[in-house]
Amino acid sequence: MSEAELVRGPAHTVHVELGATFAPFGGWEMPVSYSGVVAEHKAVRESVGVFDVSHLGKAVVSGPGAAQFVDATLTNDLGRIRPGKAQYTLCCTESGGVVDDLIAYHVSDEEVFLVPNAANTAAVVAALATQAPAGVTVADRHRDFGVLAVQGPGSRAVVESLGLPADMEYMAFADATWRGAPVRVCRTGYTGEHGYELIPAWSDTEALLRALVDQVRGVGGQVAGLGARDTLRTEMGYPLHGHELSLDISPLQARCGWAVGWKKEQFWGKDALVAEKTAGPARVLRGVKALDRGVLRPGLTVTHDGKSIGTTTSGTFSPSLGVGIALALLDSSAEVTPGDTVEVDVRGRALACEIVAPPFVSVNTK
Numbered sequence: 001m002s003e004a005e006l007v008r009g010p011a012h013t014v015h016v017e018l019g020a021t022f023a024p025f026g027g028w029e030m031p032v033s034y035s036g037v038v039a040e041h042k043a044v045r046e047s048v049g050v051f052d053v054s055h056l057g058k059a060v061v062s063g064p065g066a067a068q069f070v071d072a073t074l075t076n077d078l079g080r081i082r083p084g085k086a087q088y089t090l091c092c093t094e095s096g097g098v099v100d101d102l103i104a105y106h107v108s109d110e111e112v113f114l115v116p117n118a119a120n121t122a123a124v125v126a127a128l129a130t131q132a133p134a135g136v137t138v139a140d141r142h143r144d145f146g147v148l149a150v151q152g153p154g155s156r157a158v159v160e161s162l163g164l165p166a167d168m169e170y171m172a173f174a175d176a177t178w179r180g181a182p183v184r185v186c187r188t189g190y191t192g193e194h195g196y197e198l199i200p201a202w203s204d205t206e207a208l209l210r211a212l213v214d215q216v217r218g219v220g221g222q223v224a225g226l227g228a229r230d231t232l233r234t235e236m237g238y239p240l241h242g243h244e245l246s247l248d249i250s251p252l253q254a255r256c257g258w259a260v261g262w263k264k265e266q267f268w269g270k271d272a273l274v275a276e277k278t279a280g281p282a283r284v285l286r287g288v289k290a291l292d293r294g295v296l297r298p299g300l301t302v303t304h305d306g307k308s309i310g311t312t313t314s315g316t317f318s319p320s321l322g323v324g325i326a327l328a329l330l331d332s333s334a335e336v337t338p339g340d341t342v343e344v345d346v347r348g349r350a351l352a353c354e355i356v357a358p359p360f361v362s363v364n365t366k
Helices: 012-017 037-046 066-069 118-131 155-161 202-218 224-236 270-279
Strands: 022-025 028-033 049-052 059-062 085-091 098-108 111-115 137-138 149-153 175-179 183-184 195-202 283-290 301-303 307-318 322-330 341-346 347-357
Touching: 012 202, 022 118, 028 037, 028 224, 037 049, 037 224, 049 202, 049 224, 059 118, 066 098, 066 111, 066 118, 066 341, 085 118, 098 118, 111 118, 118 137, 137 347, 149 202, 155 195, 155 202, 175 202, 183 202, 195 202, 224 322, 283 341, 322 347
Parallel strands: none
Antiparallel strands: 022 028, 049 149, 059 111, 059 137, 085 098, 098 111, 149 195, 175 183, 183 195, 283 322, 283 347, 301 307, 301 341, 307 322, 341 347
């Protein structure tokens, strides 16, 4: 995709003014960094950061029985949460592969708001629309809404400073107004820190982002880009579709079996996933942490006792730990457990690494 074909978000002008560097991601021109990935990462862990993630997809499933329909298709048990709560879930194929992972917002029995990944929105919408019963509509609202993430220990104070509701439990959401315009405030995020995602109308996103930037900088926080978002989520062991989840990587292999409603009567891919669960997945996601200097990247071979046992799926330098870390799909038959040492081939050099059960750092979402 050429630069001219990349989609720009509703607040692109703000990012240019802030001096962001840009890169293509999921068909969008995304701000990667402003003051440096490490500084932005540490601001989120220690203070507060604000991200523009309006590239994320948005879709609305509505009509009589909409929630029941979503529950019968996506993996997680939507019946376990009440209206006003959100849930991590997956859209799978009948063979158990993952079309996408997404957040489902249970608005009512007749409306579910979905936030899939940018590049997969059309596929998710198409899959749902094809199977939707009479009276249920599935609308792609990708460019009708923006998404702004306020993440870090100081996130609640920032959200409240704009007069928005912030006193809610993790994975809850509330509809509010800001300067007379509607905005959905969600206690969700992708960093492992206490945080919020604000969903305004596309046309209101730029003004809301400017207000958030002022508040975040006023308390010593940072505007953060895609680079810090990736290092933060990797430290948490959170999967990224196309890396830890894909049509070839099942929820069980990615250790996302907790997001599957195994007792539900039906969902797409249930038979295949139940069979895989019974047999045990052939490979499973683990963390690896470098024991010597070296930056880990995706696609590196992991060996143990001279034998290849898997491949890294994501890798980066951890600003919190000061070492290289990675997520890797390792053969279940490999006799390695947390604390064991393996080797990762980094440009022909065998880098000693420790097996870790993610997350690499403590989770502070609640």
